[in-house]
Amino acid sequence: MIGRRLLDSKPLCGALGAAGLFCVLEATGRTGLISPIVFPLASTVLGRAVELATDVDFLLDVVSTLGAWALGLLLTVVIAVPAGFVLGTLPRAESALRPILEFLRPIPSLALIPLALALFSDKFDMKITLIVYAATWPVLMNTLYGLKDVDPLAKETLRSFGFGPLAVLWRVSLPSTAPFVATGVRLASAIALIVAISVELLAGGSDGIGVFLIEVGGSPDAMVYIIATAIWAGVIGLVSDSLFVLAERRIFRWHTARTEVV
Amino acid sequence: MLEISNLTHTYGSGPSAHNALDGIDLTVAEGELVCIVGPSGCGKSTLLRSIAGLLRPTGGQVVLNGSPVEQTPDNLAVVFQDYSRSLFPWMSVADNVSLPLRRKAMDKKQRKDAALEALEQVGLESAGAKYPWQLSGGMQQRVSIARALAYRPALLLMDEPFGSVDAQTREELEDLTLRVRGHHNMTIVLITHDIDESVYVGDRVVVLSKAPAGIVGDLRVDLPGPRDQITTREHPDFVHLRAEVGRLVRGMRSQPASASQ
Ligand SMILES: Nc1ncnc2c1ncn2[C@@H]1O[C@H](COP(=O)(O)OP(=O)(O)OP(=O)(O)O)[C@@H](O)[C@H]1O
Ligand SMILES: [Mg+2]
Numbered sequence: 001m002i003g004r005r006l007l008d009s010k011p012l013c014g015a016l017g018a019a020g021l022f023c024v025l026e027a028t029g030r031t032g033l034i035s036p037i038v039f040p041l042a043s044t045v046l047g048r049a050v051e052l053a054t055d056v057d058f059l060l061d062v063v064s065t066l067g068a069w070a071l072g073l074l075l076t077v078v079i080a081v082p083a084g085f086v087l088g089t090l091p092r093a094e095s096a097l098r099p100i101l102e103f104l105r106p107i108p109s110l111a112l113i114p115l116a117l118a119l120f121s122d123k124f125d126m127k128i129t130l131i132v133y134a135a136t137w138p139v140l141m142n143t144l145y146g147l148k149d150v151d152p153l154a155k156e157t158l159r160s161f162g163f164g165p166l167a168v169l170w171r172v173s174l175p176s177t178a179p180f181v182a183t184g185v186r187l188a189s190a191i192a193l194i195v196a197i198s199v200e201l202l203a204g205g206s207d208g209i210g211v212f213l214i215e216v217g218g219s220p221d222a223m224v225y226i227i228a229t230a231i232w233a234g235v236i237g238l239v240s241d242s243l244f245v246l247a248e249r250r251i252f253r254w255h256t257a258r259t260e261v262v
Numbered sequence: 263m264l265e266i267s268n269l270t271h272t273y274g275s276g277p278s279a280h281n282a283l284d285g286i287d288l289t290v291a292e293g294e295l296v297c298i299v300g301p302s303g304c305g306k307s308t309l310l311r312s313i314a315g316l317l318r319p320t321g322g323q324v325v326l327n328g329s330p331v332e333q334t335p336d337n338l339a340v341v342f343q344d345y346s347r348s349l350f351p352w353m354s355v356a357d358n359v360s361l362p363l364r365r366k367a368m369d370k371k372q373r374k375d376a377a378l379e380a381l382e383q384v385g386l387e388s389a390g391a392k393y394p395w396q397l398s399g400g401m402q403q404r405v406s407i408a409r410a411l412a413y414r415p416a417l418l419l420m421d422e423p424f425g426s427v428d429a430q431t432r433e434e435l436e437d438l439t440l441r442v443r444g445h446h447n448m449t450i451v452l453i454t455h456d457i458d459e460s461v462y463v464g465d466r467v468v469v470l471s472k473a474p475a476g477i478v479g480d481l482r483v484d485l486p487g488p489r490d491q492i493t494t495r496e497h498p499d500f501v502h503l504r505a506e507v508g509r510l511v512r513g514m515r516s517q518p519a520s521a522s523q
Binding site: 151152154156157158159160162163171172175176178209254255257 | 273314316334335336337338339340342344347348350351354361362372393395396415
């Protein structure tokens with residue numbers, strides 16, 4: 001009975017899965033199936049991950065990456081949301097820029113690192129620029145999609161009461177598009193974190209999780225460090241994503257509640 | 263107040279074009295309550311949207327208080343047929359009702375009070391803090407009626423406003439409509455497919471033909487005394503008019519004795 005109920009809880013199920021994987025990995029190491037010299041023991045890695053939580057150097061690097069992540073995400077929203085609204089409300093502008101956007105969109109932002117290295121002398125500026133570039137796409141595309149989804153009758157309703165186009169944009173299109181923008185920002189936040197760490201790793205710099213990875217790469221137990229760091233990167237991504245989902249559910253209850261009914 | 267002359271509208275062009283309105287001529291006097299009945303899909307909503315300036319008709323014109331309707335005219339409110347889509351899900355019911363009042367010289371408190379009063383009129387005084395999607399279809403429709411009433415428009419356009427409420431609420435809302443026009447001297451154009459309703463509520467019943475819609479009848483409703491759901495509906499004049507409108511809607515020729523054109 002109780003076991004059943006425990007399995008109903010999704011986070012608990014997830015935790016059980018993780019514990020199971022841990023045991024399997026630990027066993028393969030202990031039994032010699034995979035030599036601990038080739039791949040470190042799960043318990044060693046976990047121990048290192050716990051140690052890292054109190055390692056000031058590592059924490060400073062995490063803070064630095066998170067700072068770039070947050071600033072990049074903020075700039076993305078400030079740029080991509082208004083851009084989306086301009087494109088979404090001016091069909092001519094959209095048809096003029098669409099081909100360019102469709103051309104740029106598939107280019108992986110990491111492929112732009114050599115170009116960015118040549119353009120920027122400051123590593124931080126470069127990191128932010130690449131984050132913004134990569135994170136802009138989901139926000140821009142979701143904003144455009146959300147604007148297309150605005151119910152024409154909702155707009156007509158406000159118009160029929162004598163409101164002008166700007167009032168309709170502000171009072172109907174914006175609130176109606178907001179949940180789509182929020183989803184875009186959540187997707188962008190995951191991308192921003194990946195790009196931040198990748199740029200640090202590939203282009204170097206003075207601090208950041210990626211720089212930490214380069215620095216520990218020379219130590220004898222580099223592998224343990226690298227995996228422990230990766231675990232933390234995963235935890236940060238998971239936590240931020242969950243927070244975004246939670247915020248979306250709370251703020252846009254009207255949206256989720258409605259789509260659940262339909 | 264409202265003059266519609268030779269109004270035509272065609273959706274699309276080429277072989278798939280659909281002719282929805284075919285030369286509508288209609289004049290509505292100030293303070294009048296005109297009901298428009300017609301078969302489903304004939305073009306009633308199209309006519310209403312042209313009056314509201316939400317649709318630019320392909321021919322003819324609509325003149326409101328002496329000036330041609332180009333954009334949505336001032337002092338007009340519409341109760342849309344698709345009421346659930348015309349309420350804003352991100353706002354509470356009370357906010358939905360008070361939002362249009364921003365167009366008027368009213369402060370926040372006045373707007374709130376006016377919204378509450380209108381909600382009371384439709385029997386939803388306790389639903390103000392709820393969201394539209396938490397209400398039943400009939401309640402949502404009453405909210406959209408309250409929103410239009412709170413606005414106190416000079417011209418109120420209603421597109422099948424009582425379509426999804428139960429019979430008793432429907433009667434209450436019909437009586438409410440009759441009351442408010444008495445208080446505020448609104449001119450009301452009400453679209454319905456319910457023949458009884460058109461005769462009960464209207465000063466005049468205008469009957470539209472099958473698509474493309476043209477006017478096939480324009481009957482004055484002269485019923486004695488204030489209208490009452492029971493006595494009015496059993497009055498011989500009511501019964502006669504109802505039959506008359508019914509014949510017109512079904513495309514039969516009207517009796518020579520009637521007032522139709
Ligand atoms: N945007 C549109 N594009 C093309 N055709 C349309 C459009 N809107 C309406 N029509 C067509 O015009 C005709 C009249 O539509 P309208 O909505 O005015 O009818 P109605 O009398 O209000 O019908 P109902 O009683 O079902 O509400 C219909 O045949 C419909 O298919
Ligand atoms: Mg209609």
